[in-house]
Amino acid sequence: MNIFVVNSGSSSIKYQLFRWPAQQPVCSGLVERIGYPNATITHKVFTAADAPQETRRTLALPDHEAGLREVVALLTDAAHGVLRDPAEVEVVGHRVVHGGESFAATTQINEEVKAEIRRLFALAPLHNPANLLGIDVAERIFPRARQIAVFDTAFHQTLPEHAFRYALPEQLYTEERVRVYGFHGTSHQYVAQQAATYLGQPDARLVTLHLGNGCSAAAVHAGRCLDTSMGFGPLTGLVMGTRTGDLDPSVVLHLMGQLGYSAEQISTLLNKESGMLGLTGLSDMRDITRALEQGDARATLAYDLYAYRIRKYIGAYAAALGGLDAVVFTAGVGENDALVRRKACEGLAFLGIELEEQENQQRRPGIREISKPGARVKVLVVPTNEELEIARQCAALLAG
Numbered sequence: 001m002n003i004f005v006v007n008s009g010s011s012s013i014k015y016q017l018f019r020w021p022a023q024q025p026v027c028s029g030l031v032e033r034i035g036y037p038n039a040t041i042t043h044k045v046f047t048a049a050d051a052p053q054e055t056r057r058t059l060a061l062p063d064h065e066a067g068l069r070e071v072v073a074l075l076t077d078a079a080h081g082v083l084r085d086p087a088e089v090e091v092v093g094h095r096v097v098h099g100g101e102s103f104a105a106t107t108q109i110n111e112e113v114k115a116e117i118r119r120l121f122a123l124a125p126l127h128n129p130a131n132l133l134g135i136d137v138a139e140r141i142f143p144r145a146r147q148i149a150v151f152d153t154a155f156h157q158t159l160p161e162h163a164f165r166y167a168l169p170e171q172l173y174t175e176e177r178v179r180v181y182g183f184h185g186t187s188h189q190y191v192a193q194q195a196a197t198y199l200g201q202p203d204a205r206l207v208t209l210h211l212g213n214g215c216s217a218a219a220v221h222a223g224r225c226l227d228t229s230m231g232f233g234p235l236t237g238l239v240m241g242t243r244t245g246d247l248d249p250s251v252v253l254h255l256m257g258q259l260g261y262s263a264e265q266i267s268t269l270l271n272k273e274s275g276m277l278g279l280t281g282l283s284d285m286r287d288i289t290r291a292l293e294q295g296d297a298r299a300t301l302a303y304d305l306y307a308y309r310i311r312k313y314i315g316a317y318a319a320a321l322g323g324l325d326a327v328v329f330t331a332g333v334g335e336n337d338a339l340v341r342r343k344a345c346e347g348l349a350f351l352g353i354e355l356e357e358q359e360n361q362q363r364r365p366g367i368r369e370i371s372k373p374g375a376r377v378k379v380l381v382v383p384t385n386e387e388l389e390i391a392r393q394c395a396a397l398l399a400g
């Protein structure tokens with residue numbers, strides 16, 4: 001069986017084609033910097049013996065639809081393609097960011113499911129529209145395939161009520177479902193499981209830090225999520241590429257009441273113009289690193305603010321878990337940015353967190369241990385693989 005997985009992030013599309021049940025990746029790819037004139041597509045084809053064959057293109061991609069069209073052209077390309085005919089794909093697994101309370105589990109997509117994904121647009125404006133577009137495009141390109149949704153919110157359904165409820169009048173929860181949902185669940189679940197296996201400790205207490213364009217922290221004990229930093233929508237918690245993270249709602253009241261912002265302007269401000277972009281004028285961490293190296297004061301402050309917020313969540317979640325076995329860094333920034341990891345762990349020796357800076361600076365594939373030998377808490381870099389986890393969940397749904 002061929003399973004094609006589409007993972008639309010806010011600034012990227014990742015995809016992988018798997019042969020199942022071998023769990024063998026046939027090709028994978030990444031479309032980055034969507035919305036910029038210098039978007040790139042990196043497409044890798046895996047062959048049994050050799051290193052993967054890589055094709056890289058730089059082009060202008062105005063939106064996710066243009067990106068997906070390029071991906072499908074590559075999949076069936078005469079030179080680099082891996083499919084003769086799109087009909088060879090039997091299952092398409094889609095990452096869907098917001099599933100609300102309707103979808104706690106992996107779900108076969110039908111019109112009703114699509115309507116619910118659309119109903120949740122306002123709560124995840126950077127993601128659900130791109131996710132639904134991916135589904136519509138995939139239905140046209142792979143009309144015979146089963147389309148399956150795997151929700152970012154699903155892993156967080158184990159949150160206890162004292163963690164998922166807000167201190168708001170009860171009716172807003174019971175009638176309007178205003179509560180913490182949490183996001184990046186597929187990634188937190190995948191890296192938590194990888195870390196527990198690596199540590200040989202199925203009941204490990206972990207803080208997992210997904211630091212991509214969107215960023216979130218999760219407190220995981222024995223594979224169950226106990227708390228997470230994103231909430232009703234993917235906006236609270238850590239500082240992100242273009243999103244604020246935690247913000248006093250008084251600021252929103254002030255903007256609306258005193259400065260005349262509309263709800264739509266507030267949404268654009270908080271989702272698209274804030275975070276690292278608001279602080280520095282740049283949202284891609286690689287660009288901000290360059291600015292920092294050139295001594296840019298705004299980039300220095302933004303790095304400090306970003307790392308300080310992570311540090312606070314590590315402390316909070318160590319308390320929520322009643323102890324800590326490991327801190328896990330993952331996603332674009334978490335896997336690649338040694339300075340973020342160093343700053344985020346600074347001053348946490350009292351919790352048993354101590355980095356081995358030489359290891360922190362290494363760039364090796366696979367799971368890496370970057371804490372000092374003998375430190376009470378392990379610090380790990382665990383590459384995420386949301387696509388593999390999505391494919392597993394699709395296969396599990398089909399197996400019944």
Ligand SMILES: Nc1ncnc2c1ncn2[C@@H]1O[C@H](COP(=O)(O)OP(=O)(O)O)[C@@H](O)[C@H]1O
Pocket residue numbers: 009010011012211212213214241283284285286287289331332333336337
């Ligand atoms: N080598 C690197 N060093 C620092 N940051 C990196 C590196 N590679 C990727 N990133 C950062 O990772 C972020 C994107 O992460 P990713 O997990 O792909 O995001 P998303 O899935 O949310 O689109 C960007 O801010 C990018 O700059």
Ligand SMILES: CC(=O)OP(=O)(O)O
Pocket residue numbers: 008009010011097127152183184212213214215234
């Ligand atoms: C939920 C979310 O923020 O996703 P991403 O990091 O892929 O933008």
Ligand SMILES: [Mg+2]
Pocket residue numbers: 009010212213
């Ligand atoms: Mg992502």
